[in-house]
Amino acid sequence: MGLTITEKILRDHTDNKNAVAGDIILANVDKCLGNDITAPISFDVFDKIIEGTNKGVFDREKIILTPDHFTPNKDVASAMQSKKLKDFSYKHKILYYFEMGRVGIEHCLIPQEKLVLPGEVFIGADSHTCTYGALGAFSTGVGSTDLGVAMALGKCWFKIPESIKFIYTGKLNKWVSGKDLILYTIGQIGVDGATYKAMEFTGDVIEKLSMANRFTMCNMATEAGGKNGIIPPDNITKNYLKDVEENKYKIYNSDKDAQYEDIIEFDCSKVEPQVAFPHLPENTKPISEVHNMQIEIDQVVIGSCTNGRLEDLEIAAKIIGNNKINSKLRCIVIPGTQEIYLEAIKKGYIELFVRSGAIVSTPTCGPCLGGHMGILAANERALSTTNRNFLGRMGHIESKVYLSSPAIAAASAIKGYITSPDY
Amino acid sequence: MRGIVLKYNQKNINTDLIIPARYLNDSDPEHLGLHCMEDLDHDFKQKKDNLKATIIVADSNFGSGSSREQAPIALKAAGIICIIAPSYARIFYRNAINIGLPIIEFDDISKINTGDELEINFEDGTMNNISNKSEFKIGKMPKFLQEIISIGGLVNFAKKIILEK
Numbered sequence: 001m002g003l004t005i006t007e008k009i010l011r012d013h014t015d016n017k018n019a020v021a022g023d024i025i026l027a028n029v030d031k032c033l034g035n036d037i038t039a040p041i042s043f044d045v046f047d048k049i050i051e052g053t054n055k056g057v058f059d060r061e062k063i064i065l066t067p068d069h070f071t072p073n074k075d076v077a078s079a080m081q082s083k084k085l086k087d088f089s090y091k092h093k094i095l096y097y098f099e100m101g102r103v104g105i106e107h108c109l110i111p112q113e114k115l116v117l118p119g120e121v122f123i124g125a126d127s128h129t130c131t132y133g134a135l136g137a138f139s140t141g142v143g144s145t146d147l148g149v150a151m152a153l154g155k156c157w158f159k160i161p162e163s164i165k166f167i168y169t170g171k172l173n174k175w176v177s178g179k180d181l182i183l184y185t186i187g188q189i190g191v192d193g194a195t196y197k198a199m200e201f202t203g204d205v206i207e208k209l210s211m212a213n214r215f216t217m218c219n220m221a222t223e224a225g226g227k228n229g230i231i232p233p234d235n236i237t238k239n240y241l242k243d244v245e246e247n248k249y250k251i252y253n254s255d256k257d258a259q260y261e262d263i264i265e266f267d268c269s270k271v272e273p274q275v276a277f278p279h280l281p282e283n284t285k286p287i288s289e290v291h292n293m294q295i296e297i298d299q300v301v302i303g304s305c306t307n308g309r310l311e312d313l314e315i316a317a318k319i320i321g322n323n324k325i326n327s328k329l330r331c332i333v334i335p336g337t338q339e340i341y342l343e344a345i346k347k348g349y350i351e352l353f354v355r356s357g358a359i360v361s362t363p364t365c366g367p368c369l370g371g372h373m374g375i376l377a378a379n380e381r382a383l384s385t386t387n388r389n390f391l392g393r394m395g396h397i398e399s400k401v402y403l404s405s406p407a408i409a410a411a412s413a414i415k416g417y418i419t420s421p422d423y
Numbered sequence: 424m425r426g427i428v429l430k431y432n433q434k435n436i437n438t439d440l441i442i443p444a445r446y447l448n449d450s451d452p453e454h455l456g457l458h459c460m461e462d463l464d465h466d467f468k469q470k471k472d473n474l475k476a477t478i479i480v481a482d483s484n485f486g487s488g489s490s491r492e493q494a495p496i497a498l499k500a501a502g503i504i505c506i507i508a509p510s511y512a513r514i515f516y517r518n519a520i521n522i523g524l525p526i527i528e529f530d531d532i533s534k535i536n537t538g539d540e541l542e543i544n545f546e547d548g549t550m551n552n553i554s555n556k557s558e559f560k561i562g563k564m565p566k567f568l569q570e571i572i573s574i575g576g577l578v579n580f581a582k583k584i585i586l587e588k
């Protein structure tokens with residue numbers, strides 16, 4: 001019987017060489033990650049485990065700590081959390097601790113720094129760790145206890161997931177991006193449509209998709225309940241990794257006779273840009289319908305681990321051009337990392353955003369989780385390129401969040417209501 | 424394991440309903456337990472105490488939303504010894520096991536009602552509804568997960584491995 005890419009990677013990270021989907025394994029993890037919200041709890045777990053032994057972290061070069069959520073520290077409580085990351089990092093000589101000013105949104109930063117590679121098992125105490133499946137790694141979000149244990153043992157337990165294969169075919173319509181494909185997918189299968197499952201994204205559309213769009217798709221696997229999103233590596237992946245020696249990573253592919261729980265095919269020529277309505281990512285509608293509703297907005301956010309990459313800023317900059325941000329709204333642009341920020345400066349996007357009347361922030365999660373840098377008041381509506389539009393996610397419990405791609409967000413920022421660059 | 428049921432016929436009971444974010448500034452389990460489920464049902468504590476309920480039964484996708492581990496901690500601290508639902512959000516599932524809170528995937532929740540007394544045998548994978556005299560298969564919990572629960576959670580499990588090394 002053939003195996004999926006997810007089964008193969010996990011099997012190769014455990015002693016059980018016959019393990020298949022459904023089996024529970026204790027896997028060796030290649031890297032583990034925590035942030036300013038989740039890592040502090042993991043440190044307590046870690047301390048409890050090693051208490052009374054002479055043990056330390058399993059490998060100081062395989063732990064990554066990114067203070068990115070409430071940073072630059074928004075208040076005293078968040079400063080205390082960030083300090084815990086710093087103190088732990090210096091105490092245990094953690095190699096990949098990113099101080100503010102060098103940190104970025106973790107799921108933009110880690111692939112950029114090549115801290116995750118094809119074929120690896122990567123865990124993060126953050127649900128969007130599934131982003132790195134775009135590189136052909138098994139990558140998933142876990143709890144703080146899992147991270148604490150991984151920092152001590154270098155291991156994590158998993159039930160090897162069954163896979164659902166998604167096949168995307170046909171020609172993409174104008175302005176349709178990875179974000180639209182994943183929103184469309186979640187709209188079709190629902191927020192629990194892939195619970196516990198691996199979501200394997202394939203098809204000629206995926207094969208042509210840029211890495212930035214692939215990251216966006218895998219990022220939102222968790223929004224369908226998925227354990228991981230994964231895209232088998234190809235030349236686009238290899239090109240992204242051109243500075244990494246090829247013997248440093250391992251490329252896996254699903255067998256032709258691999259067993260899938262389900263195979264779902266989408267004809268993308270029928271997919272329009274999508275908007276997810278409050279308060280679930282599955283509440284999607286095509287832009288033609290949304291445009292007619294003339295939904296006025298108070299805030300636009302372009303950024304996050306879903307859409308804070310250079311390509312995202314580029315599309316937004318091209319659409320905004322010499323236009324001004326609509327006088328009735330705030331537009332907040334957040335590059336995902338310092339490198340993306342610098343590139344955007346070099347290419348003139350940042351100047352363009354500022355001239356248009358947008359706010360540009362240092363990399364941070366900020367408004368995505370209602371942390372800071374753009375909190376909504378009661379009855380305000382935001383259109384955001386982030387990944388969650390749960391009740392109260394971006395501020396007041398009576399505010400509303402709509403989700404879209406950067407193209408739709410930028411066009412709407414100019415017009416003042418949710419629309420497409422084409423209208 | 425034996426216990427009395429408190430049932431919520433609701434899908435997608437998310438971690439914000441289990442323990443609202445406003446209480447996360449203090450991670451003391453006792454404090455979390457006091458506010459457990461309060462946004463879902465203001466009378467949760469009273470109902471639970473009146474019935475002496477220790478088992479929660481709910482509809483699918485229990486524990487969706489954030490990866491906050493405080494959710495299963497709050498339930499455990501509130502005296503809940505087991506949760507039964509057709510499905511769980513996956514990180515909630517992990518977190519529950521990791522802190523030693525048993526959790527059962529069971530589709531036929533219509534066969535269980537508030538006030539029923541259940542007897543659950545994890546080793547044979549059976550569940551007895553003593554109140555309406557019916558018996559169900561619940562499937563055996565994988566050995567590995569049973570082991571984590573019986574030792575009191577993943578921290579103790581990891582500690583054992585470290586000490587054995």
Ligand code: SF4
Nearest residue numbers: 128304305365368369
């Ligand atoms: S940008 Fe948003 S979704 Fe991504 S890691 Fe930060 S808070 Fe989480």
